[in-house]
Amino acid sequence: MIDYAAPLRDMQFILGELAGLDTIAALPGFEDASPDVVEAILAEAGKFAAGVLAPINVAGDRQGCQLDAKGRVTCAEGWKEAWDRFVEAGWVGLSVPTEFGGQGLPKLVSTPVWEMWFSTNMAFAMLPQLNVSQAEALRIAASDELKRTWLPKIVSGEWGSTMNLTEPQAGSDLAATRTRAEPTPDGTYCLFGQKIFISYGEHELTSNIVHLVLARLPDAPSGVKGLSLFLVPKYLLDADGNPGASNDVHCIAIEHKLGIHGSPTCTMSYGEVGGAVGYLVGEANRGLETMFIMMNEARFGVGVQAPGLAERAYQLALAYARERAQGRDAVTGEAGKPILCHPDVKRMLLSMRARVMAMRALLYTAAGWFDVAHANPDRTVAGKCRRYIDLLMPVAKGWCTEVGQQVCWDAIQVFGGMGFVEETGIAQFARDSRITTIYEGTTGIQANDLVGRKILREGGETLYELITELRGVVLELRLARELGVIADALAANVATLERTADWVLASGKANLAQVLAGAVPFLKLFGTVCATWQMARLALAARRTLAAREGDTAYLASLVELARFHALTFAPEAEALGVAVREAGQSVVAFDDALL
Incomplete structure (x- = not known):
């Protein structure tokens, strides 16, 4: 498999000429996003993606994750070391506010960085994506005490994050949620229930895992208006704020999936031996509103997965087309030419490149709208960007993932029969891309x-x-x-x-x-x-x-x-x-x- 080359020229052109990086860098709080700083960040991210994440992608796909008899999940070879390096470099908090330990850079800057992570190792990048999404939900809805206690180590990546919505009987119909939360005299809650399809619900990469869980209080109204949100850690904290006693949270199964084998997709059980301790996030019975903060962040992130995977598939297909000699040039009759000389192969590759650029331009432009909506003091301008984000979020997630998936399948077509063989590696990107049109809302x-x-x-x-x-x-x-x-x-x-x-x-x-x-x-x-x-x-x-x-x-x-x-x-x-x-x-x- 060829080395990954971050498409920095394309990224920087879109950032500067379409998404308005200079305008966003002039907004309050984003002054550090100078052209030199952004160029350096993208260059370093490209090196990390190519040098650290890409080499372990195949191991994640082929080895997958393992669940032992004690409910412990281990990831593929090299993943723990890669996560430690990822955390040490500060990549998790790139666009998280500085007050919680982040770097406070615009979403427009972090978006191409995330694209690189998804290009080189989507299954790995799902974990920090969950951290960033959870941090945003807690930042907006959690009490000051919860923020002080949990956010810094979520933002740093020392602790992992999940979101727990789905249950066996409650997929897209969250009104059917049965997990319950019972109040206790000390102000905490005991949770009982089961959640499925929980990405990174259990693993050894971080010293603690912070779950956000939708559940019902005893007096909650029926339907989605009766759902509350709870922070439920894998380990309870001791007096010094460090992970201590185990909480009543258990992984009882992991899924065997079509793709993203490197990420553990867990079935989580809460309250098997007395109740899982949880802390209410936001107001009672308004948990779905807060969860949607996290979900919208995740949906945009899934949208970015689309050009990420598609770009990598395109690079692989292009390299193969340049080196694979087959047949004669249809125009000149010359033998021994690479298949890139065939007009239909070139058409497929040009189609792939065009679609990747269209997705990238749309998503980077939307990332800029996020920044303007957040930081522009002109309420009229900020309001317009907020309306555009709301309108186009389903397109950013739904349309981009449909197109990105097609690009990955087109890459297999460029490879021909060799694309259908796992050893060439291109099939993994098609398999991994299939989930993007499904999770976080089909x-x-x-x-x-x-x-x-x-x-x-x-x-x-x-x-x-x-x-x-x-x-x-x-x-x-x-x-x-x-x-x-x-x-x-x-x-x-x-x-x-x-x-x-x-x-x-x-x-x-x-x-x-x-x-x-x-x-x-x-x-x-x-x-x-x-x-x-x-x-x-x-x-x-x-x-x-x-x-x-x-x-x-x-x-x-x-x-x-x-x-x-x-x-x-x-x-x-x-x-x-x-x-x-x-x-x-x-x-x-x-x-x-x-x-x-």
Whole structure:
């Protein structure tokens, strides 16, 4: 398997030209994010990803995790050492506020770093991702005492984190949650119940594991409005704040999975011998609100997993296509040429690169919105970014993971028969990517959220605000004659999106079943439009830089050509998706369930 090379040039171009790093670095609290500092961080992250995480990725996949008779889980060879180095370097707290031991850098800076972790070892990177997500939930909702006690070592990575939602009978339907929490005289709670699919629920990498657990109090109302959130550690703390006695928390099984073998996915049992001690986080019966803080962080992180895995798959496929000699050049007839000379292989690789760039541009732009929403003192500007984040989160998670997964499967196609053989390594990325469209809310759940909560509930207000902005980009493209193809593609995409959104809003009350039947095609339509938009912005930025006679001319010209290829290859899919949304739902509703 080839060495990983962090795509620093692509990352830095998007950070500087599309996501507005200079503007964000000027916001209060982000002054340290100077170009030199960011360049150094990305370079060091690339070295760590390539030198530490990539070499143990295959071991994680092939060895997996082991559960012994005492409920202890061990990870693959080299993982403990890698985690210690990861913690020592301070990577966990890169974008966590300094008051809790983090470095306080913008999310825009940490996002490409996370992409590198996911590219080189997604199963490993899931653990620090959980730490960052849990830290955000505790920062916002926990009491000052809980923050002082738990946050510093979560942020440092000395202790691991999990989130516990799912139960055997309660998957996407959290109203069916049965885990219960009983108050005790000392103000703590005893938890009883079982949770499944808990990533890193048990392992030896950290000295303690901090679980966030959804459970019901005895007097809680039914449904999701009766769920509270509790912090439940693996080990209770002694008088000095160090891990002491074992809590009544046990791993009773680990899953045998299609992919991400290096991460332990655990079944956790709480309260087998008297009750697991827990501490209430936030207000009683409002636990789901707090858990969604963590979940939204995790959903964005899963979105970033998509270009991470896709980039690595693309690099592997490109290297193979450059060295694998097979057949004759279809045009010249020359023998002994690498398969990259075949137009269809080159088309697949160009498609992969274009899709990775579109995902990366969208996610980095969204990361910048997070920073503006958090730090910009102008409430109007911050509010707009917050609305865009809320609207596009289902797209960032749902659409990116669907596309990223496809890129990984396309990489196998470039390898041909050798891609179907585990020894070449490419199959792992396809297997690992399969979970991304499922966990933290399936694509269907993301689509229902987009259509139901983000569009129907607010009457499409934010969507139409974004559409107006997209039309402004079309006008800017029209001023550049050589970008006419991209302008036409984006204009057609925007028209399709608006027409389809009009239909969704007009049909939402009378034909809700039909609308929801088309929710996933609508999400994919929206994602396709966003991809065209971001690639158009990429072309405009490259053209501006070329006109200023700055940078690498060949590289900048290739970005313009890449955007043109994307506009001609993927943008036309929007119209077909629009038809599926507006018309296919009637057949879904009408079809007899008994005849499926």
